[in-house]
Amino acid sequence: MSDGKPSIAVLGGTGDLGGGLARRWAKAGYKVIIGSRSAEKGINSAEELKASLPGSDVSGADLKDAATQADIVAVTVPYANHGATLEQIKEAVQGKIVIDTTVPLRPPKVGRVQLPEAGSAGQEAQNVLGDDVRVVSAFQNVAAHHLMADHDIDCDVLVSGNNVEAREVVIGLAADGGMKAWHAGPINNAAAAEALTSILIQINKREKAHSGIRITLGK
């Protein structure tokens, strides 16, 4: 950790969602390691991000090296690569917090809720990585379009995980990225945010929008 801030690997950080999160965290002063299946692609992405955010601490590596180097590991790969990525980093992330942003979309019907048999992609990650990894699911509903921009984000984040302190850490990371996040219960409650993404895809199509959700307290 530098300056008391944990370093964060963003696996799939060459993609839209991962790139947006990497950008926001780098801007907030975190050391960010962009992980890609190809180390070269990760390094190139890191160079680009660093160039657009002078003074930021960003580097690139392949998936496993990125996961090894970081204190916290965010998995932002497409669902098709989810299981393989988790197997690849399993050893490297033991004892760490893994932030899973995966939505179990099955193209081409991405507007249909099709949750996996385990209940949620978050639960699948917990099952693969084992109980010594604090898996926290979050950021499934935030449009990459907004993450990439510099404006405040009009979308809340639902944070699921079996470890409350790990959820608190992720809620803090969301805040540092300009997002309000909420405790959403144990890891399999990720099903709600994962399913919601297909609803937002439906709304985006009808309304030509980059939709999101807000929690209201209704007091």
Add this chain to the structure above:
Amino acid sequence: MSDGKPSIAVLGGTGDLGGGLARRWAKAGYKVIIGSRSAEKGINSAEELKASLPGSDVSGADLKDAATQADIVAVTVPYANHGATLEQIKEAVQGKIVIDTTVPLRPPKVGRVQLPEAGSAGQEAQNVLGDDVRVVSAFQNVAAHHLMADHDIDCDVLVSGNNVEAREVVIGLAADGGMKAWHAGPINNAAAAEALTSILIQINKREKAHSGIRITLGK
């Protein structure tokens, strides 16, 4: 239909959520029939509601009679009674719109997402009632507390169903009840709203709130 407005049976209208919906629709000028397992309980609830809303057209009946009399049938019973209620009204609702508000909560762990094997309670309803019934899932996230009050509701409604015109009808009924509603895709997309209810229960507990959701378009 009176005044061109469909009549609405609210099965489970003696309960909090159903009572709140019945109240809002009666207030908006719909003929409402409160259905209960006991006709007497339904009639008593109807009398109470009518007394508090002078000029309203509210009556009570048992579940099957209520479903038979109405143009549109809303099912607002607890999940434990969901399957039995659907079997009871199956014949009476052929060709009609059935609004299913059911959330598959399994007490005591109501803060945990535990979706049924079919994917959602909405899908279960469609499976039981058959393809000639236009099942539309909605209102799972609205706190009864707010429905019972006279204020505007700071919670949007996600509307799932295989028939788009039936969804439009329910979106109109939501608007007449003071709620903004959104097309959420086919019936099994009800999974999102159903799962979200457990998240709102988590938030209510932590924040001592009657929480809800709002869709943001983020344009």
